[in-house]
Amino acid sequence: MHYRLALIGFGGVARALVEILRNKGNELPQKDGLELSVVAVSDLRLGMAEDPDGLDLAALVDLPNEPGALAAFSGGRAEPDNEAVIKRSTADIVVEATFTNPETGEPALSHCRWALESGKHLVTSNKGPVALAAAELTKKAEAKGLAFSYEGTVMSGTPVIRTAEQCLAGCHIAGFRGILNGTANFVLGQVETGMSFDDAIALAQSRGYAEADPTADIGGSDVLMKVLILARALFDQAVEASAVPCQGITGLSEAEVRAAKAEGHRWKLLGQGSVAPDGHVALEVAPIMLPDSDPLASIEGPTNALTLDTDLLGPVTVSGPGAGRIETGFALLADILAIHAQSQPPRYRQ
C-alpha cells in the first residue's frame, strides 16, 4: 500500500518524521507492504515544494533552515500556500505540524478542516485544533471514512490514546491522572534538590525542555490542553477550557517543595480527569503532593506518565518521553502506521 503525505509545517517535528522515514526506508516497507512518500511540503517560513512522484527525503532532511529554502526544489517556491497544497495535492494523508495559537487553534484548525473536507486522512501533533475542535473534526472524519489521529498531542511518542483505545478495549476507563509536562516536572525535581525556581527554569531551557516563554509549561495551560484532549479521547466528551480549574506550579514555594521531599512526599503537577456514571466529566490541573509510594511520585525529570483507572485492571500506567523532536515525529509515524494497519486484510497479529 502506498500513502502519499503532505506536510503542513516543516519545523523540527515534521523534519524528524522525514528523518525517520529516510532512516527506516528499508525497514518499514518490508514489514507490511507499506510505501510512504512525501508529495508536498508547505511551511510559512520555508515556502513550498510539490512532486507527485515523491520529494527527495534526504534533500528534505538536509534543507537549510532559511526563509524560502524550499524554492530550491524543482517546482518549489519561496512562498507557501498551505490551502492549495492541502486541497489540491495528490496526498492521501495530511500531516499537520504547524505552530498554533492556543486560543483560536489557528491556523492549524483551518488546515485540519481543509484536509478532511478534501477527503484526506489527517494526523497531527498540534494540540490546539484537537483541544478546541476535536468533536467537529471527528465528525467530519467519520462522515467521510477518514482518519483523524493525534497520538502525539498528549505524551509525544509515548502511546497513551492508542493504549486506551486498542490495548484496553473492553475495559471501562473511569479516570486518569498524569504528569503531562516534562518541563514542570523537571523544574520541581531541581527545586527539590536545592535549586531556585528561576535557575531550574533556566536549566530546563538550556537543555531544550522548556520553551523560550515557559509560561504555558509552568502555568499549567499546556497540561490543560492535554487534559481536554484526554477527555475527548478517553471519555468522548468535549469540555471547554474555561470549565477546568487550572493551577500551575508558580504558587508553590521552594521551601514547601523541599519540605515535602524531606518527609517522603513529592509535589507533582498533575492533569486529572474522571467521568461519573451519569456521564459528568470533572477535569483539573493542579500541583498535588503525592506520597513516595504513588507510582507517579517516582517519575523523574522530563519523563511523562499517565495512569488510567480501569474497571477490570485497576490502575494501568504508561511512562516515557513527553516531548522531543524525534519522539513526536514518531507519534506522527505511529498515526500513519495505524491508518495502514486498518486498511490491511486481517493478519491477526496481537
Added chain:
Amino acid sequence: MHYRLALIGFGGVARALVEILRNKGNELPQKDGLELSVVAVSDLRLGMAEDPDGLDLAALVDLPNEPGALAAFSGGRAEPDNEAVIKRSTADIVVEATFTNPETGEPALSHCRWALESGKHLVTSNKGPVALAAAELTKKAEAKGLAFSYEGTVMSGTPVIRTAEQCLAGCHIAGFRGILNGTANFVLGQVETGMSFDDAIALAQSRGYAEADPTADIGGSDVLMKVLILARALFDQAVEASAVPCQGITGLSEAEVRAAKAEGHRWKLLGQGSVAPDGHVALEVAPIMLPDSDPLASIEGPTNALTLDTDLLGPVTVSGPGAGRIETGFALLADILAIHAQSQPPRYRQ
C-alpha cells in the same frame, strides 16, 4: 460479527472471562457490532457442555465448583472430552486456559495444536505452550490465516505484547527488563520492612498472590517462562529455557535486602532481554539491586512492570496488575476483541 467460543479449561480465569461477558453483554456489542457466545466448555474436573446456540452465561458463572458439574447442562456430561470439543465444535475461537506442565507444555500444547489444525483462532493465557512452542504455533496459525494470541501470559491483563506490536510499531525494540512476578515483588517488599522470607511468602499465599507451591514464583522459573515469551513476541526469536541463566530470590538474605533499602536501593527480581544488531538474543532472570531513581524500583507489591528499550523513544514503561482472575480473564477478552478489530472494515480509530 458473531464469534463462538469454546472454553478449554474452566478454572478461575475462564470463569472470569464468562463473568465479564455476562456483565458487559450490553456494552461490548453496542460498540462494534460484536456478538460473543460460548458454544462449548470442557474441563478436566467439571466435565463438558455444548450448545451451538450458546450456553447460558449466568448459569456458567454460577456453576458449582464440583466434579462433573457441567453434566447439569442440557446435553452436558460429567466426563470432559477436550479433543472432541476442540476439533468438532462449531467454535470460531478456542480459549485455552487449562493448567499445564511447564516442562512439556501438556496438555495445553496439544489443545493449541488441535485448535489451529482444525481451523479455529486460538487465544490462551497459558504460558507453557507459548514459552515452549510459540514458533511452531505461530507458523501453524499464519499458514491458515488464524490468530494465535497470548497477551495474558506475560503481565495478565496489563497490555505489553500488544503495546509493543501495535502502539510502538515503527520503533525498534532492542531490549526489555521487567518485574514479572508479583509474588516475588511482594515478598521482597515485605522483607524490606522487617518480615522474614517465610512469613512474607505465607502472607502472599493468604492474600492469594502466591501459589500453594511458591517455588516457581520465588525460584524464578515463572519469570523465565515470561522472558522466553517476550523474546518470541518482541524479537521473533525462539530461545531454549536451558540457555537462560535463571536465579530466583532464594539466594538473597533478609539482611542484604534491608541494608539495600536503607541505602536508597531496592532488590528486585528482574527478567531481562536484549537483541544485538546481529540478531543474537541474551536473556536473564536474576535479582538486581536498583537505585531508587530507577523507574522499576518504585513498583510495589504484586504490581508488575515492563520497560521496553526503543530506538526512537528510549525507555517506555507499562505497569499494572500482573496476575488475578478478572485481570487475566480480561486478557483473553482483549485477544478476542483484537481478532474482531482486525476483521472489521477500517474505522480509523486511533
